[in-house]
Amino acid sequence: MNDEVFELASSLVSSSYVNQAQQARRARETKFKSLLAQRRLPDTGWDEATLRLLLDELVSMDSNAFIGNAGVGEREARVVCPLVRQRHFGLGHGIGRSGDIAEEQPKAAGSSLLYKLTNFLAADAIKRAGALTVPVNCLVLPVATGMTVTLTLLALKAMRPNAKYVVWPRIDQKSCLKAVAAAGCTPLVVENVLEGDELRTDVAGVRARIAEVGAEQVLCVLSTTSCFAPRGVDKLLELGRLCAEQEVAHIANNAYGVQCAACMKAIAAASKHGRLDAFIQSTDKNFLVPVGGAIIASCSESFGPPLIAQVSATYPGRASVAPILDLFITLLHLGADGWAALLESRQKLLVPFREKLGALAVKHGERLLETPHNTISMAVTLTSGGGGRKVTAMGAQLWVRLISGCRICAPSSEKKKVAGIAFANYGSHHDTYPAAYFTAACALGATEEDLQLFLKRLDKTLKEWKKMKPLPEKVPKSVDGAGTGEVAGAADAKGTVARAADVALREESAKEAEEFKEAKEAKESAANAAPTPPPPAVASPAPAPAETVVVDAADPMRGFTVKSERVAYKRFLQVEERVVVYPDGREASFDIVGHPKNAYRFVVAFAFHTTTRSVTVLREFAQAAPPHCATTLVLPTGGYDPKKHPSLLGAAQAELAEEARLCGGTWHALLPEDHPGILESKWCRNRFTPFLCIDPVPNGGAGERDAEEHFESIEQIPLDAVRAALAQGEFMPPSMQTCFSAMEWIARSKV
Ligand SMILES: Cc1ncc(COP(=O)(O)O)c(C=O)c1O
Numbered sequence: 143m144n145d146e147v148f149e150l151a152s153s154l155v156s157s158s159y160v161n162q163a164q165q166a167r168r169a170r171e172t173k174f175k176s177l178l179a180q181r182r183l184p185d186t187g188w189d190e191a192t193l194r195l196l197l198d199e200l201v202s203m204d205s206n207a208f209i210g211n212a213g214v215g216e217r218e219a220r221v222v223c224p225l226v227r228q229r230h231f232g233l234g235h236g237i238g239r240s241g242d243i244a245e246e247q248p249k250a251a252g253s254s255l256l257y258k259l260t261n262f263l264a265a266d267a268i269k270r271a272g273a274l275t276v277p278v279n280c281l282v283l284p285v286a287t288g289m290t291v292t293l294t295l296l297a298l299k300a301m302r303p304n305a306k307y308v309v310w311p312r313i314d315q316k317s318c319l320k321a322v323a324a325a326g327c328t329p330l331v332v333e334n335v336l337e338g339d340e341l342r343t344d345v346a347g348v349r350a351r352i353a354e355v356g357a358e359q360v361l362c363v364l365s366t367t368s369c370f371a372p373r374g375v376d377k378l379l380e381l382g383r384l385c386a387e388q389e390v391a392h393i394a395n396n397a398y399g400v401q402c403a404a405c406m407k408a409i410a411a412a413s414k415h416g417r418l419d420a421f422i423q424s425t426d427k428n429f430l431v432p433v434g435g436a437i438i439a440s441c442s443e444s445f446g447p448p449l450i451a452q453v454s455a456t457y458p459g460r461a462s463v464a465p466i467l468d469l470f471i472t473l474l475h476l477g478a479d480g481w482a483a484l485l486e487s488r489q490k491l492l493v494p495f496r497e498k499l500g501a502l503a504v505k506h507g508e509r510l511l512e513t514p515h516n517t518i519s520m521a522v523t524l525t526s527g528g529g530g531r532k533v534t535a536m537g538a539q540l541w542v543r544l545i546s547g548c549r550i551c552a553p554s555s556e557k558k559k560v561a562g563i564a565f566a567n568y569g570s571h572h573d574t575y576p577a578a579y580f581t582a583a584c585a586l587g588a589t590e591e592d593l594q595l596f597l598k599r600l601d602k603t604l605k606e607w608k609k610m611k612p613l614p615e616k617v618p619k620s621v622d623g624a625g626t627g628e629v630a631g632a633a634d635a636k637g638t639v640a641r642a643a644d645v646a647l648r649e650e651s652a653k654e655a656e657e658f659k660e661a662k663e664a665k666e667s668a669a670n671a672a673p674t675p676p677p678p679a680v681a682s683p684a685p686a687p688a689e690t691v692v693v694d695a696a697d698p699m700r701g702f703t704v705k706s707e708r709v710a711y712k713r714f715l716q717v718e719e720r721v722v723v724y725p726d727g728r729e730a731s732f733d734i735v736g737h738p739k740n741a742y743r744f745v746v747a748f749a750f751h752t753t754t755r756s757v758t759v760l761r762e763f764a765q766a767a768p769p770h771c772a773t774t775l776v777l778p779t780g781g782y783d784p785k786k787h788p789s790l791l792g793a794a795q796a797e798l799a800e801e802a803r804l805c806g807g808t809w810h811a812l813l814p815e816d817h818p819g820i821l822e823s824k825w826c827r828n829r830f831t832p833f834l835c836i837d838p839v840p841n842g843g844a845g846e847r848d849a850e851e852h853f854e855s856i857e858q859i860p861l862d863a864v865r866a867a868l869a870q871g872e873f874m875p876p877s878m879q880t881c882f883s884a885m886e887w888i889a890r891s892k893v
Pocket of ligand 1: 366369424
């Protein structure tokens with residue numbers, strides 16, 4: 143709906159209501175505009191209505207949605223089943239053209255635009271995950287990781303037709319090797335080396351393999367970041383340096399490594415100090431969408447763009463838009479803060495989970511393997527138990543207890559063929575890994591509840607496993623493993639045939655999960671929906687607690703309109719007369735005061751000293767306080783001067799220097815970046831923004847105070863005394879609010 147349409151609507155419905163609707167619509171259009179202009183994740187995630195509106199707009203740009211369109215081609219995005227049409231929001235043209243997946247489709251401007259935007263959003267998300275400072279080139283493909291590796295190798299082959307070898311540090315994940323075979327390349331396997339418990343890259347072995355066949359014959363080195371423990375992330379930096387030296391391409395399989403700071407750090411280092419042509423990651427494991435997509439990305443200005451263009455041109459035919467759409471919607475739904483919070487929540491679970499898993503292992507006489515270079519997957523030894531059964535049978539025990547995702551490996555003399563190559567001890571990334579073990583992962587999207595439930599069930603399973611009696615000579619086929627929980631003949635968890643005992647165990651586990659969930663919900667409601675703490679951020683805005691919706695962005699005015707404003711008085715303060723029309727049609731005239739010189743903004747700084755757990759508080763003369771009193775407690779507070787201060791943060795830093803004689807420290811914004819500031823009072827337009835500064839130091843008296851300001855005292859007051867003063871109404875309201883926000887932040891961040 144454009145302005146003209148809204149104007150016409152005003153002749154039918156009262157203009158104040160139509161104006162509101164128009165404003166709400168504009169708020170959404172502003173988001174679309176920023177997306178197209180900035181081509182990055184929005185700061186905060188979009189609501190569903192905004193997402194639907196954008197999708198509708200994009201869909202209506204495709205020719206199948208044109209009113210009166212008569213399609214006579216053989217492919218006209220005709221979808222017979224309404225449910226299928228709905229599932230795809232009406233997008234039916236797919237992406238790309240026969241010659242290139244990134245090519246625009248004349249019949250589908252909307253789909254083409256959506257694809258371009260998704261590539262930008264993916265690049266931004268990857269950049270943020272890896273704190274990368276260089277531009278990232280991205281192409282999202284509607285095939286998963288393995289196929290994307292194949293496409294990349296095919297593209298490299300087209301660029302280097304004489305090279306056919308892929309030097310590949312071993313990773314026992316079938317798709318990795320099958321991806322090489324599917325591209326018609328010859329893998330040169332480099333065994334991993336044991337460093338303590340951990341399996342690491344044999345960089346010298348990679349060098350030797352390159353030398354054996356000659357660098358010009360090597361298509362690339364294919365390294366891996368994310369993998370099952372006890373393998374660690376490959377030594378990407380050393381491989382990158384080797385590839386640069388040998389002028390050999392280097393591709394990293396970063397299957398689920400975007401979620402992991404260590405994997406992304408390895409990618410950044412190899413890209414910066416060595417050669418890394420591209421890295422490939424799945425969309426499902428890293429961005430929590432259904433399986434179906436992967437992203438080829440590159441930080442290399444010289445190798446990335448031509449390779450990505452070649453991959454794009456290698457893709458034969460058109461491609462499904464579905465996995466791209468899933469990623470597009472998900473990234474806009476998350477926004478930058480949602481994405482950061484998702485990554486952070488995994489990171490937060492990691493250490494406690496590792497510690498608890500280690501403690502549980504010790505309790506059952508086992509040991510968490512030391513794998514410092516794998517910060518997703520963990521492995522625990524399995525040295526005894528099972529009453530003589532194969533270790534892999536423990537997988538069946540976990541499976542019937544409703545645990546999925548564990549992988550059990552045991553030394554085995556049997557060889558397993560993958561893509562024509564026979565591997566000893568397949569599954570453990572090493573011919574002779576010395577221990578049997580099981581793995582568990584702290585992966586993106588796992589909740590604390592998932593991990594706790596797993597540990598609880600693992601405890602039970604290990605207890606049973608350790609006490610398990612030997613199998614009778616012959617297990618009757620029709621009887622379950624009576625009392626042992628053993629599933630006869632189960633080679634691995636998924637091979638389990640669920641029988642009576644298993645069914646009972648699964649039911650018990652399902653009930654247990656239900657109880658667990660209920661207990662958690664009860665605990666949460668007892669905590670009475672206390673707002674989630676903003677994650678600590680250094681000199682950056684902290685996102686608002688998830689539950690705190692202060693203003694509905696889609697309808698911030700809720701049916702009220704400002705009819706007129708005029709300046710009635712102006713000296714230092716400005717008084718305006720503001721006439722407001724209420725949603726029910728009433729009108730009211732108000733006096734509104736404010737400081738236009740400060741753009742109606744001011745800042746408050748909470749200076750916290752961690753060694754003494756105290757706060758810098760000032761006692762200041764307040765001109766409106768007499769005759770009741772003359773002074774009041776305040777935190778350093780001051781106006782934002784757009785001519786003087788580079789930002790609100792800059793204003794807060796200047797204020798702390800001038801009023802409290804402090805500088806430095808670590809600064810944290812206590813409101814989200816796009817918050818307009820907290821209203822000073824109902825009849826005052828000024829809004830303030832609170833900041834927290836941790837451990838500032840004396841600045842030696844630098845910084846001029848305003849001539850009219852008068853401070854009676856500057857003191858560092860213990861937190862408890864601040865609380866008492868707040869309760870007794872000693873502080874000015876902006877300082878009160880700032881104390882509250884800062885103290886919440888401190889409590890939750892455990893500073
Ligand atoms: C290291 C590694 N490479 C490749 C793959 C295959 O990924 P996809 O199923 O997305 O092709 C996986 C799957 O988890 C993996 O872990």
